[in-house]
Amino acid sequence: MTESIGGNPALAAEQLISLLSAGKSIVFFTGAGISTRSGIPDFRSPGGIWSRYRIIALDEFRASEAARLEDWERRFHMAALFATAKPNAAHDWIARLVREGRSSGVITQNIDGLHQKAGMAEANVVEFHGTGAHAHCLSCGKRHEINQMRALIESKRIAPRCDCGGLVKAAVISFGEAIPDDVFRRAEILIDSADFMVAIGTSLQVWPASGLLERGLVRKVPLIILNRDVTPFHSKSIAVFTDDLTEIAENIVKLLF
Numbered sequence: 348m349t350e351s352i353g354g355n356p357a358l359a360a361e362q363l364i365s366l367l368s369a370g371k372s373i374v375f376f377t378g379a380g381i382s383t384r385s386g387i388p389d390f391r392s393p394g395g396i397w398s399r400y401r402i403i404a405l406d407e408f409r410a411s412e413a414a415r416l417e418d419w420e421r422r423f424h425m426a427a428l429f430a431t432a433k434p435n436a437a438h439d440w441i442a443r444l445v446r447e448g449r450s451s452g453v454i455t456q457n458i459d460g461l462h463q464k465a466g467m468a469e470a471n472v473v474e475f476h477g478t479g480a481h482a483h484c485l486s487c488g489k490r491h492e493i494n495q496m497r498a499l500i501e502s503k504r505i506a507p508r509c510d511c512g513g514l515v516k517a518a519v520i521s522f523g524e525a526i527p528d529d530v531f532r533r534a535e536i537l538i539d540s541a542d543f544m545v546a547i548g549t550s551l552q553v554w555p556a557s558g559l560l561e562r563g564l565v566r567k568v569p570l571i572i573l574n575r576d577v578t579p580f581h582s583k584s585i586a587v588f589t590d591d592l593t594e595i596a597e598n599i600v601k602l603l604f
Contacts, residue, residue: 349582353589360598366571366586367543374541375441375453376560377462380548380574384593385432387459389548405523408516409485415506415514419496422517425458425479426493434465436596437547442466443604451541454534456549456556458519473534475526475556477519486513493517526555538563544570548592551578 352359367373379389388399400421407414434442442465444450452471453462458479462472482491489509496507496515507515520526538544544563551557551572560570560580570584573592581587588595 349584350586351589352586356590356594357598359588359590359595360602362586363571363573363588363595364599364602367545370449370543372540373444373450373543373545374537374563375450376544376546376549376556377441377453377455377457378547378549378551379457381437381592382432382435382457382459382461382548384435384591385438385459385461387428387432387461402522405521408521409514412506415516416500416504418516418521419500419506422479422482422493422519423497429459429461429479432459432461432464434461435593436600437593438462438465440596440599443600445471452537454537454556454559456553473530473537475520475530475534475559477517479517479519481518482507482515483518484509484511484513484515487511490518491515531555534559535562538568539566541568544568545573546570546578546580546584547573549574549578550576551580 352362383389403414403418408418438461441450441453441462445452445467452473453467454473454475455462456476458474458477460478460480463469482493482496483489484491487509489511491507491509499507509515538559541563544560546560551560557580564570564583570580571586572578572580572584573588573595575589
């Protein structure tokens with residue numbers, strides 16, 4: 348039976364510490380909710396990303412110059428947000444557990460780079476939906492820098508192309524775009540190493556990302572959820588924490604570090 352815990356972040360922190368006390372290979376699974384206290388809006392809430400911008404799928408990006416320019420405009424706006432955002436207590440807590448050897452890493456649906464800013468090595472972070480930190484060519488895969496793409500668009504008002512002639516897009520997984528095989532495999536390896544899974548700030552409605560948790564559940568890996576809203580995985584978890592996740596993390600840091 349799932350235990351629902353809320354109403355007192357300090358008590359929630361103590362209970363979460365107790366639940367994870369035996370964990371030696373904790374895997375975190377993070378979504379947009381972990382970064383809202385860092386000033387980055389989530390996607391589905393009122394005022395979130397999708398209420399400000401329409402979805403541009405990969406096929407439309409490939410087919411339409413106007414869509415490409417529209418997509419780049421939002422990427423530049425988001426890159427400015429990411430540049431000034433700082434990790435909060437939840438990012439710091441995860442990074443500390445990785446440094447202590449109690450967590451094998453994080454699978455994040457976020458593209459903001461805050462886990463790395465908190466001190467985590469790239470090897471311990473699987474950016475399942477890509478990154479907003481740079482761009483790449485859709486044909487040859489060559490890396491391109493966001494600032495260079497911005498300068499080109501502002502000067503010529505055309506969407507950038509690679510030296511090979513391919514379209515350049517931010518290295519974010521778009522709707523209709525497959526998760527790269529190497530990224531998927533890294534995420535599976537992390538899940539297969541887990542003795543606890545902790546999902547933080549995610550609706551757990553996006554697939555195939557959420558399917559990774561199903562992979563762990565098949566192995567009977569305990570799942571703990573920190574999220575204010577109900578998710579499809581609530582009944583499959585051993586505990587759900589509904590208090591503000593940053594406040595819980597702040598109390599954990601006070602208690603442990």
